[in-house]
Structures are given as C-alpha cells and as structure tokens.
Amino acid sequence: MLVLEDGQTFEGRPYGALGETLGEIVFNTGMTGYQETLTDPSYHRQIVVMTAPHIGNTGVNDEDDESRRIWVAGYVVRDPARRPSNWRATRSLEEDLEAQGIVGISGIDTRQLTRILRTAGVMRAGIFSGENLPGDDALVAKVREAAPMAGAHLADEVSADEAYEVPAVGEEVAHVVAVDLGIKAMTPAQMAERGIRVTVVPATASAGDILDRDPDGVFFSNGPGDPAAAERAVATLREVLDARVPFFGICFGNQILGRALGYGTYKLQFGHRGINQPVMDRTTGKVEITAHNHGFAVDAPLEGESASPHGYGRVRVSHVCLNDDVVEGLECLDVPAFSVQYHPEAAAGPHDASYLFDRFLDLMKGARQ
Incomplete structure (x- = not known):
C-alpha cells in the first residue's frame, strides 16, 4: 500500500524490500539515470516516484553510483523490468533495493499520482508491505506522524x-x-x-x-x-x-x-x-x-x-x-x-x-x- 498524507491510497505490488517506510513523496521526470537518482544524497528522507513508466531495464552496475549507498526513503514505479538487459549491468535494480532495505511499490498508476502531487503539492507518504497490514485509517495516522521536510536539518x-x-x-x-x-x-x-x-x-x-x-x-x-x-x-x-x-x-x-x-x-x-x-x-x-x-x-x-x-x-x-x-x-x-x-x-x-x-x-x- 502507498498511503498519502491526505488519505488517498494506492494498492500495488512490493518492489524491493518488504516493510514500511515514511518520507516526503516527490516525483522525478527523468527517463534515464535511475541509479544516479537513487544514490543522490539530496533524496534522503524522500519517497521518489518515477514518471517514466518502465524502470530497471538497464539494471545496476558498480560505476554509476553517486555516493556510498541508496539514499531514497522509498521508491515508486509503474512497470519494473522483468530482467535487466545491458552489457554493463551486474545485477538487477530490485536486487539492489532488497540488499539495501529500500521499500518500494510497483504496479500503480504513477501518472495519476504525479497529477495529484502537481495539484496538491508534495506531502508526507508511506509505503507499507507485508502480511496483516492495519487498516487505511491507521496507516494514514502513521503517515501524518512523520516529520515534515520543512525545518529539517539533514x-x-x-x-x-x-x-x-x-x-x-x-x-x-x-x-x-x-x-x-x-x-x-x-x-x-x-x-x-x-x-x-x-x-x-x-x-x-x-x-x-x-x-x-x-x-x-x-x-x-x-x-x-x-x-x-x-x-x-x-x-x-x-x-x-x-x-x-x-x-x-x-x-x-x-x-x-x-x-x-x-x-x-x-x-x-x-x-x-x-x-x-x-x-x-x-x-x-x-x-x-x-x-x-x-x-x-x-x-x-x-x-x-x-x-x-x-x-x-x-x-x-x-x-x-x-x-x-x-x-x-x-x-x-x-x-x-x-x-x-x-x-x-x-x-x-x-x-x-x-x-x-x-x-x-x-x-x-x-x-x-
């Protein structure tokens, strides 16, 4: 489940690690460079939505990281690649997300979500995956307890x-x-x-x-x-x-x-x-x-x-x-x-x-x- 601060929810498939994560949800309009995005420290404590629908097709390598780890709080994509296809790839994107404990979600309408964020503005959100999740009201309450980005020294x-x-x-x-x-x-x-x-x-x-x-x-x-x-x-x-x-x-x-x-x-x-x-x-x-x-x-x-x-x-x-x-x-x-x-x-x-x-x-x- 992807849960927005304003109470809207999206149901999809887990992508990356299972668990829960909270952060400010933002969208990125780049059609390439997802590895550099994920490892950019400026995304610390942010859940990133990719507007490009197909993510992961070039996999992940050991040369393109911009820092020592993935910094995003969570990751939202529409259609993750079933397998990487690039001569430089050493592993899949999902393998990297899982290894570094990054909770993500796939299979949702990222175009609709982007339109919401462009209209209402970025807001706090959470991604929750696993068995026996609490009801929507409890998840929304948890999201609203998260620290806002305004005033944050990071x-x-x-x-x-x-x-x-x-x-x-x-x-x-x-x-x-x-x-x-x-x-x-x-x-x-x-x-x-x-x-x-x-x-x-x-x-x-x-x-x-x-x-x-x-x-x-x-x-x-x-x-x-x-x-x-x-x-x-x-x-x-x-x-x-x-x-x-x-x-x-x-x-x-x-x-x-x-x-x-x-x-x-x-x-x-x-x-x-x-x-x-x-x-x-x-x-x-x-x-x-x-x-x-x-x-x-x-x-x-x-x-x-x-x-x-x-x-x-x-x-x-x-x-x-x-x-x-x-x-x-x-x-x-x-x-x-x-x-x-x-x-x-x-x-x-x-x-x-x-x-x-x-x-x-x-x-x-x-x-x-």
Missing part, C-alpha cells in the same frame, strides 16, 4: 565523517575545498578533470577548518533538507565571503549562498526533479537543458541588480527556470562568488551546463592574479 546525516582528497587529473592548477552537504561523486570528478585538486570536508567543518587549508576556491555541494535550518553552513559561508575566497555553490549550496547574502528561501509546491528542465543563462542568453533535484528556492529579485541585504554588494540572478521563473543562479558582482540551483555535474546527463566548472576555474585564476 546535511550532517549524509555527509562524510572525515575529510578526503580527490587528486587533479594531470597538472594541478588549483586547489578547492568542497564542503560535503550531500555531495555527488561526479562533482569532484568534474573538477579533477580540469586540473583541480579537491579536498572534500564534512558538513561540520568550520570556516577556520576550510581556510586553514589555503584553498584557491571553496565549494558548497548539493544536499537534503530545508536551507532555513542550515544556520551553521550559512554562518560558515559568510566567513568565506568575508575572506574573499572565490566561491561556487550547487543546489543546496546555491540556497546557502542566497541566505548568506541575506535573501530568503521558500518551499516549492512540488519542486523540480529530473534531467529535462530548461534554464536560461542570462549572461549568454543560452537555454540549457539541465538536471534538477530541489524542493526549495531562493527568493531574490529577478530583474536587474539588487543590493545584498547583508552587505556583500551587488547581486544579480544569473539563471532562471523557463518553466516557472524560479531563481536558478546567483552572481555576486562585488565579491568572488556565484552559484546555480541545478546540477552542472549531471550524470547520466545532460551536460549542457558543465561549462560552469570552467567558469569557477576562471574565477579562481582571476582572484589569484
């Missing part, structure tokens, strides 16, 4: 326990300290390909911990939870901005920059999740197809330049979502900092926005000069 739960290093590929041209708020493996890999040595530090790292490593730049990663609850990360970033060390943030890192500059954040009705979201880069006028995974956004003026409420000079919205005008990027004009709400490191794709890592490298070179 970065510490997904971050690395200790620092580690990703060496530059070829000649080293810069050193970046990346704060792991839920980082995906492809992010330091993209930097390393550009000759950047990356030191990844836990979410609990202080500004002193970061700056004592004498970085050419500082990076804040994607991650789960409500940016309004991330007071420590915001305070840390302000110290980095005060030190005028070049900064780049992705997704949660964009929201943290927004708050550090003094802007607010808010929860989106149903969020942006998928690999097919159109974003305009206002610097070039180019429209990019991009990968998204966020349920919160920055509340900053869309037109022209605005003054940072916390005194960091002029700021402009550098990128905007063409579906709903949500802020998709910030650029500081008086301190060396910028960020984007989406994922330029996207795996399985698209790769339209990978130039942003080059922009970060140019920012660091310019600051050094």
